[in-house]
Amino acid sequence: MADSLTKSATEPKLATYEFIDARNETFSLRIDGALPDQQFWYAHRSLDLGAAFNAAGMFVSEDAQGKGLGTALVGDLVDTCRTIKADKITLHADRIGRYAWAMFEFVPDAGSWAQMKRDALVFLLSHEAVLGQERTNDFVRRINQGGPEAIRIIAAIEDQVPSRQLPHRFEPKLVPFARAFFLEHTGNWYGSLNLHDDETMKMVDSYRQAKKDSSR
Amino acid sequence: MTDRLPTESLKYPSHDWGTLAKNPTIEIGATGEAWISADRAAWLHSGGTEESFERAFPAYAVQQREASHPR
Numbered sequence: 001m002a003d004s005l006t007k008s009a010t011e012p013k014l015a016t017y018e019f020i021d022a023r024n025e026t027f028s029l030r031i032d033g034a035l036p037d038q039q040f041w042y043a044h045r046s047l048d049l050g051a052a053f054n055a056a057g058m059f060v061s062e063d064a065q066g067k068g069l070g071t072a073l074v075g076d077l078v079d080t081c082r083t084i085k086a087d088k089i090t091l092h093a094d095r096i097g098r099y100a101w102a103m104f105e106f107v108p109d110a111g112s113w114a115q116m117k118r119d120a121l122v123f124l125l126s127h128e129a130v131l132g133q134e135r136t137n138d139f140v141r142r143i144n145q146g147g148p149e150a151i152r153i154i155a156a157i158e159d160q161v162p163s164r165q166l167p168h169r170f171e172p173k174l175v176p177f178a179r180a181f182f183l184e185h186t187g188n189w190y191g192s193l194n195l196h197d198d199e200t201m202k203m204v205d206s207y208r209q210a211k212k213d214s215s216r
Numbered sequence: 217m218t219d220r221l222p223t224e225s226l227k228y229p230s231h232d233w234g235t236l237a238k239n240p241t242i243e244i245g246a247t248g249e250a251w252i253s254a255d256r257a258a259w260l261h262s263g264g265t266e267e268s269f270e271r272a273f274p275a276y277a278v279q280q281r282e283a284s285h286p287r
Contacts, residue, residue, distance in 0.1 A: 065235035066242050096234040096244070103245020105254065138264070138272045146262030153262070155245075156255040156273060166237060175240045183233055199257065206250035 002031050004080045005045055008072035009033045028056070039064035043073050048090075052192070053081050055091040065096075068211050074104060075208045081195050090192045098189060099182035102155040104207070105193060105200050112189035113148040119186040120154050127161050127177065154181060249283065252276045 002015030013033040020027040028046040035041065041064065044057035055077060060070050074089075081089060093101040108116055120143050128136040139157070143150050155178045162172035165184050194200055236242060246254070255276070259269045270277040 142262040152258040207246040
């Protein structure tokens, strides 16, 4: 199981089962991996009643980030879920994952969406000068009327807005709206990826393929 | 489920922006045609129209036009 969940990581790794409950078909597993130059990663996975895989935690050390390992590890998880016919993957999106998992087609649960929606409406209105009145009104209307999948609308807004967190000397650094929103404005969220939704899975596959092509 | 896991596993020794702090323009996540079509589906699902989608995401409209009519 550990090999299947992390097949993209070929460096030495160590798997630790934190618990196995055969009666309820649940387990929790942590896999630690070494990378060259003292970099490392870990992935924490648990299976809940055979129906949902929980990507409980994942970390790739900073100098090894941005090279596609995180994406590849979630890709391995998707493949494993397909093999064992799991229904969905759930996760807690925190730190950079708040943005990354939105771009990986994860959709927030109802509680997270209620908060995210409120945050998004405030953030949109505070950037009306950048987005323009008509577009701002359009976004507000769609996000208000949409369900949790309207996270995609927020994640797709690329207009440049000033960052409040990135260090700068004179003028604030400009970053895409979606990044500033997920990384600086809204909080952590719980979400899931529905493995039975064909549209979503088509999108995940196409994304993984594009990522593979660009890293060649 | 996460409440049954050791809490130290949920703390990461990094800050929010991670690798993006060095390069905020680095691509994360889905891009391209597949992403545009997912975004459009969410837009239409929330009651929007094709026309208002193009107005809301003018850059996508240009990308798609160029993709369907390559020079």
